[in-house]
Amino acid sequence: MADTLRDILDAAARGVFPPADGGTTIVPQPSARDAGVLAFTAHSVVFTDEDPDWVRGSLTDTDCDRLAATMNARFLTALMDRTGRTSDTVDVLLTGAALPGEPPVRLTETEGSRHPRVLSARGRRDEVRVWEADGGVLALGRGVAGRWEVAVDVEEGARRRGLGRRLVESARHLVGGAPVWAQVAAGNARGLRAFQAAGYRPVGSEVLLSATARSAGCSRTRS
Known part of the structure; x- marks a missing residue:
């Protein structure tokens, strides 16, 4: 598995994805601005500076299929509460x-x-x-x-x-x-x-967590 989020994204752009093993990879945030979750086929990536043990424990606490745990509303809410961040929507x-x-x-x-x-x-x-x-x-x-x-x-x-x-x-x-x-x-x-x-x-789905609330957040369509 690649070491950084940038490595993972560069590989995905080439059509090389994390193993479809039902696992979750946790990597540091690439910047203070950007934290969030990526879900590929049967493998997720959480990019956050929070304690990885807390992340894994919270995923277990969702009590749902591990393939869907990172995009489960309970986990995303817990992550936002933990980090004090907000989110707009789940994107393709x-x-x-x-x-x-x-x-x-x-x-x-x-x-x-x-x-x-x-x-x-x-x-x-x-x-x-x-x-x-x-x-x-x-x-x-x-x-x-x-x-x-x-x-x-x-x-x-x-x-x-x-x-x-x-x-x-x-x-x-x-x-x-x-x-x-x-x-x-x-x-x-x-x-x-x-x-x-x-x-x-x-290539997958993504939830970005913002460090500050945005009044224009609900207008976030990018096409």
Whole structure:
């Protein structure tokens, strides 16, 4: 098993996953900002600076199938209570390999955008860059363990024309060879379809725990 969360994510981006053994790996937080839980097929990863013995004991206390224990509401609530953190939702975690060439949609990089999706991205990520397209906006920044994460928004009048798919595909052309990651709320079927049509593949589920409450937390859809 890899030693750090970044190692685990880099391997997953290559299609190499933790063993499907029903186990849980506990690793330190990659930063003070980011803690949480990743669930792959029959193996979970908890990234926290809390005592690993406490984490394992709390998983046992959920009294449910060990394959589902880390995403069980009782465990997540206990982890939030223990850490004083908050959470928005359980997301589907997807990744797409970098692509060569130009993006499939015309983009204009901009600074100082006050778009809600951009403001949310700046609160969650470092090195955020923003591009505008006719009818949409794309933000890229370094999130959990330094991975590149994408967020897009499409105006109501421009929806159902494939712009969302082209925007998330564009992100794969903008990162200089690195994989791009996306977190999409499990109920956001339209967003999930857009990412999959753009070549992203689901690798697991993720719950991020924030050190501070966010008034915009419930608007957290990233497609």
